[in-house]
Amino acid sequence: MGIVGRDGGGNDATDSSSVVEVKQVVGEKVPHIVIDNLTMTYGERVIQQNLNFTVNHRDIFVIMGGSGCGKSTLLKHMIGLYHPHQGDVIVDGHALWKGSAYKRQQLMRHFGITYQAGALISSLTLAENIGMPLDLYTDLSPADIAELVNLKLAMVGLAGFGSYYPSEVSGGMMKRAALARALALDPEILFFDEPSAGLDPISARRLDDLILELSESMRATIVMVTHELASIFAIANNSVFLDAQSKTLLATGHPAELLQSCPIEKVQAFLRRGEATPERTGKEAHVTQS
Numbered sequence: 001m002g003i004v005g006r007d008g009g010g011n012d013a014t015d016s017s018s019v020v021e022v023k024q025v026v027g028e029k030v031p032h033i034v035i036d037n038l039t040m041t042y043g044e045r046v047i048q049q050n051l052n053f054t055v056n057h058r059d060i061f062v063i064m065g066g067s068g069c070g071k072s073t074l075l076k077h078m079i080g081l082y083h084p085h086q087g088d089v090i091v092d093g094h095a096l097w098k099g100s101a102y103k104r105q106q107l108m109r110h111f112g113i114t115y116q117a118g119a120l121i122s123s124l125t126l127a128e129n130i131g132m133p134l135d136l137y138t139d140l141s142p143a144d145i146a147e148l149v150n151l152k153l154a155m156v157g158l159a160g161f162g163s164y165y166p167s168e169v170s171g172g173m174m175k176r177a178a179l180a181r182a183l184a185l186d187p188e189i190l191f192f193d194e195p196s197a198g199l200d201p202i203s204a205r206r207l208d209d210l211i212l213e214l215s216e217s218m219r220a221t222i223v224m225v226t227h228e229l230a231s232i233f234a235i236a237n238n239s240v241f242l243d244a245q246s247k248t249l250l251a252t253g254h255p256a257e258l259l260q261s262c263p264i265e266k267v268q269a270f271l272r273r274g275e276a277t278p279e280r281t282g283k284e285a286h287v288t289q290s
Contacts, residue, residue: 034090
């Protein structure tokens with residue numbers, strides 16, 4: 001489905017959100033996701049090991065690295081699809097994997113997810129795709145669901161396209177429809193797996209702009225896998241670089257600062273390919289060498 005919705009019950013999320021707002025007003029970074037000594041494997045094969053990094057509230061965080069280094073695999077561990085061989089994913093102070101299955105489901109209800117190909121159901125209209133999580137996870141009436149679906153379509157620039165099927169729209173429109181579905185239950189964290197894959201440069205830039213707008217309007221934390229330098233430098237303010245050879249992270253920090261000050265050759269080679277240049281700067285990167 002590409003979405004797990006927000007849990008409406010309990011007071012913990014409300015209390016935590018209030019604390020986050022106060023700390024952000026005074027400029028203090030608040031951890032939202034902490035990757036704690038994470039090791040990922042496929043059977044006996046180690047994909048990445050001893051990963052430690054933090055995604056702060058309202059970060060636009062990029063997971064980057066060369067092909068086959070485990071970027072999408074890491075994302076799947078972070079959203080609760082894959083169980084780690086070692087370590088854990090801490091979301092707002094709660095362990096995703098060491099806690100109960102019930103608690104894990106409650107945490108996952110705060111996630112919205114988009115996949116590389118969109119993962120829209122071809123036999124359903126765009127409106128029906130977006131309305132499905134609302135139908136499954138809420139008690140809203142059909143009229144209220146229809147109203148919310150129209151709102152989400154408008155948020156991603158697809159007002160009036162609800163009756164179209166995925167095969168009747170462009171690749172960029174399918175990506176935006178998948179994003180609208182991920183937004184259906186107002187998630188606190190949005191995960192993207194190669195959001196601009198297969199898009200032309202203009203459509204990719206429009207999608208980047210949309211992600212920035214949603215980050216501001218929804219005050220959401222965004223985690224994305226991408227190898228597109230234009231997107232990395234245009235929207236990211238934090239990142240981690242994974243290395244397939246050493247099977248661990250080589251650096252974390254703002255991509256622009258990594259470009260300027262990271263001494264690791266592999267990181268520089270990745271960030272300096274092509275013609276993309278940083279469009280904004282950030283605070284000093286924290287560089288980790290293995």
